[in-house]
Amino acid sequence: MDLAAILISWFPFLLTGIVATLGLVFAALGVGFVIGLPAAIGQVYGSGPVRFLVNVYVWFFRGLPLLVLLFLFYFGIFPALGLGDVSPFVVGAIVLGLHGGAYQAEIFRGAILSIGEGQMTAARTLGMNRMQAIRHVILPQALLIALPGWSNEYPTVLTDTSICYAIGVTELLTRASVIVSTEYIAMPIYLACAGIYLVLNYTGIKALHLLEKRVSIPGFEAGSN
Amino acid sequence: MTTDDTILRVEGLAKSFGTTEVLKEISFTVRKGETKAFIGPSGTGKSTLLRCINQLIVPDRGRVYLHGEEVTHAGAKINQYRAKIGMVFQNFNLFDHLTALRNVEIALLKVKGMKEGEAREKALFELRRVGLEDRADHYPAQLSGGQAQRVSIARALAMDPDVMLFDEPTSALDPELTGEVLEVIRELAQNGMTMLIVTHEMRFALSIADEICFMEHGTILERGPPADLRDSPAFERTRQFAGRFAEL
Numbered sequence: 001m002d003l004a005a006i007l008i009s010w011f012p013f014l015l016t017g018i019v020a021t022l023g024l025v026f027a028a029l030g031v032g033f034v035i036g037l038p039a040a041i042g043q044v045y046g047s048g049p050v051r052f053l054v055n056v057y058v059w060f061f062r063g064l065p066l067l068v069l070l071f072l073f074y075f076g077i078f079p080a081l082g083l084g085d086v087s088p089f090v091v092g093a094i095v096l097g098l099h100g101g102a103y104q105a106e107i108f109r110g111a112i113l114s115i116g117e118g119q120m121t122a123a124r125t126l127g128m129n130r131m132q133a134i135r136h137v138i139l140p141q142a143l144l145i146a147l148p149g150w151s152n153e154y155p156t157v158l159t160d161t162s163i164c165y166a167i168g169v170t171e172l173l174t175r176a177s178v179i180v181s182t183e184y185i186a187m188p189i190y191l192a193c194a195g196i197y198l199v200l201n202y203t204g205i206k207a208l209h210l211l212e213k214r215v216s217i218p219g220f221e222a223g224s225n
Numbered sequence: 226m227t228t229d230d231t232i233l234r235v236e237g238l239a240k241s242f243g244t245t246e247v248l249k250e251i252s253f254t255v256r257k258g259e260t261k262a263f264i265g266p267s268g269t270g271k272s273t274l275l276r277c278i279n280q281l282i283v284p285d286r287g288r289v290y291l292h293g294e295e296v297t298h299a300g301a302k303i304n305q306y307r308a309k310i311g312m313v314f315q316n317f318n319l320f321d322h323l324t325a326l327r328n329v330e331i332a333l334l335k336v337k338g339m340k341e342g343e344a345r346e347k348a349l350f351e352l353r354r355v356g357l358e359d360r361a362d363h364y365p366a367q368l369s370g371g372q373a374q375r376v377s378i379a380r381a382l383a384m385d386p387d388v389m390l391f392d393e394p395t396s397a398l399d400p401e402l403t404g405e406v407l408e409v410i411r412e413l414a415q416n417g418m419t420m421l422i423v424t425h426e427m428r429f430a431l432s433i434a435d436e437i438c439f440m441e442h443g444t445i446l447e448r449g450p451p452a453d454l455r456d457s458p459a460f461e462r463t464r465q466f467a468g469r470f471a472e473l
Contacts (some may be wrong), residue, residue, distance in 0.1 A: 121281060122318035122377075126332035127308030131300075136335055141322045219321050219366030224404060 003188050010179050017175030018196060024093055024161040024171060025204075029153060031097020036104025040142075041134060043105065044112045054105065061102035068162050070093050074167045092164035092171075100157050104150065111146035112138060144220045151208040154199050160196075211225060230257040232419050233388050238277050238287035240270075247273045248284070255388065258417040262424060262434035265466065268324040270443045271423040275390045278421070279310045281299045291387060308336050311381030311389040314394045316325075317373040319365040325376045326361040329383045337384070351379035352409060355409050371402035375409055382413075389413070391422040431455055 039057060042050045061069070078084060115138055122132035124150045162173040176193035179184050233255040237444050240248040247270040255261055263271045276282040280296060280303050287295040296306045320328050329348035333339045339347070352358045355375035365373055374394060381389060391410065395403040407429050414433050416418060424430050430437060431451040438448040439462075447454065447463045454463060 064236075116318075118314060118316055118318035119320060122312075122314065122320065124304075125279060125281065125307055125312040126380070127304045127336040128332065129304050132335055136331060137320055137322075144322060193357075215320060218364040 003185070006179075006185070007192055010183075013179070014172070014175050014196070017170060018174040018200070021087065021158070021161050022172055022200070023167070024089070024096060025154070027093035027159050028100050028157045028161070031094060031156075032104045032153065035098065035101030037108050037139075039101065039105035040108030040112055043109050043136060044140075045130070046067030058102045058105055061099050062106075066095070066099055066160055067166060069099060070163060072165055076200060077094055088167045088169045092161070092167060092169045096157060096160060096164070099160070100153055103156075104153060107146050107149045107153070110149070113141040114145055115141050116208075118140075128206040130143030141188060143219070144215060144217070147208075147212055147215065149215065151205070151212065154204045154208060157199065158201055158204065231255070232257050232259075232291065233278070233421075234290040235278065236288045236290075237386075238274065238284050238289065240273055240277055240282065240284045240358060245260070246443050248277065250287070251443075251445060252287075252443070253438070253448075257419055259436070260414045260418075260420045260422065260434045261397055261436050261438060262422045263438045263440055264424065264427060264430055265440035265446070269440045271440050272392050274440075275312070275392050275423060278390060279312060281309050304336070308332070308384050309387045311335065311384060311386035313374070313378050313381055313391045313394050315335075315393040316395035317365070317370070317377045319377055319380070321365050324364055325357060325368065326364050327379045328365070331381070337389055347383055348379075351383045352376070354382065355379045356405075356417060362419055369402060370398045371405045372450065374398065374406045376405075378413075388419040388421065391420065391424070393423050393425065394426070395426060408422055433471075439466065 022082075039054045043054045043058075046054065064072075070092065073095050078086055078091055103158065117136050119141065120133050123137040124130070128136065161171055164171055165173045165177070168174070172193060176189050180189045184191070231254050235254070237342040239246070239441070249430070250422050251270075251274060251341050253261070256261070256443070259425060263274065265271060273282060277284040277287075278296070280289075282300070284297065287297070291306055295307075296310075299306055319325075320331065323331060326327055326345070326348050330344045333344035333347055337344075349358060349361065352361055355378055356378065357372055357375055360368060360372055360376070363372075365376075368376065378394075386459050394407050394410065398406065403426065407426065409428075410422070422430065431454075434451055436448055437451050437454045438445045439454065440446065441462060
């Protein structure tokens with residue numbers, strides 16, 4: 001059987017890996033966003049204890065290697081919580097999300113801090129309370145400003161997903177390795193695997209650039225902040 | 226002291242930043258429809274005074290009353306008072322992510338709880354009032370400084386405030402753009418809006434205000450009708466200051 005035929009015959013199998021990888025990416029970005037944005041708000045506007053908690057979170061999840069986090073959660077924390085049956089995929093998504101959330105928190109914090117103080121002042125002057133001002137005035141601007149930096153999370157998280165190989169998530173790299181150990185051909189398979197990562201990477205980055213263009217408004221064009 | 230047409234009463238307002246006394250026991254009342262202009266050298270507490278009135282800066286001592294109700298120590302009710310005290314800033318502070326129309330609408334929707342259609346109508350009315358209905362869909366970055374300031378005036382007016390505070394409304398504008406903003410403010414004065422204006426536009430202050438307050442070192446050094454202050458200031462310092470601008 002020649003190489004092309006091998007690749008074609010395994011493609012459905014690889015495809016399940018691609019689906020799992022993309023699933024990890026979107027889950028991780030989603031979890032990271034849901035945690036990162038409130039964390040950033042807490043860091044900028046929160047009381048002392050809130051800021052302290054967020055700082056500890058960011059310090060912890062940025063301070064540990066992703067692989068260490070994965071092992072810690074998969075072999076330690078989840079079983080200790082009686083959640084030993086949770087699938088590696090779910091653990092992987094949560095850990096990638098917590099890890100990414102720490103980085104996203106910093107991205108959003110920077111964006112919030114770049115907004116002039118006058119915006120909050122004007123909102124409060126009109127009678128908005130602090131939460132309304134944050135929600136209707138600060139956050140919409142912060143999200144626009146953060147988007148280019150946030151887009152960088154996509155390639156980062158995409159490449160990070162391969163580490164979930166270590167806890168047996170059936171993502172792209174795991175699938176590729178199965179093919180390698182079955183067919184006894186390494187280089188072409190890993191090259192194909194690398195090619196797929198690059199295509200996923202390119203497609204996602206393109207999509208995010210389109211999004212940046214779409215939501216851009218005068219005064220917030222890419223590069224203007 | 227409090228008559229029926231007193232809208233705003235300021236009693237013994239004092240504020241220090243560190244060891245610097247920025248405001249020293251400032252007191253005055255503002256009648257309905259009155260325009261009071263605050264003039265004086267930079268750094269004499271004029272802007273701080275305005276910000277203490279709507280509690281953007283919390284004063285150390287003294288009280289502020291709006292329609293006889295205390296604004297100082299108002300707690301959560303402060304948001305209700307602020308909605309009735311319009312404020313216009315030197316740097317406009319328009320919401321950069323919103324069109325002119327949305328800038329005027331947003332507080333109507335979120336603070337006053339108006340319906341979309343109603344808020345839109347009101348916002349368009351206010352934009353028309355400042356001559357900018359045709360700029361409704363422009364973002365702040367697409368407006369000239371004069372236009373941006375007029376939108377910010379429309380935004381404050383939309384709340385139907387009892388009193389308007391102007392904090393050096395033309396100081397950030399190119400000289401050729403100040404006229405359009407001053408014109409809008411002049412029209413408000415003629416229509417009976419109650420206003421406090423901090424300004425360096427001496428001629429404008431003299432022509433528009435019912436009372437001029439000359440501030441220096443955190444106190445109101447002298448106050449009176451524009452003609453008195455221009456022609457016969459009792460204080461040498463006021464004479465110097467007013468004289469400098471009379472030549473313009």
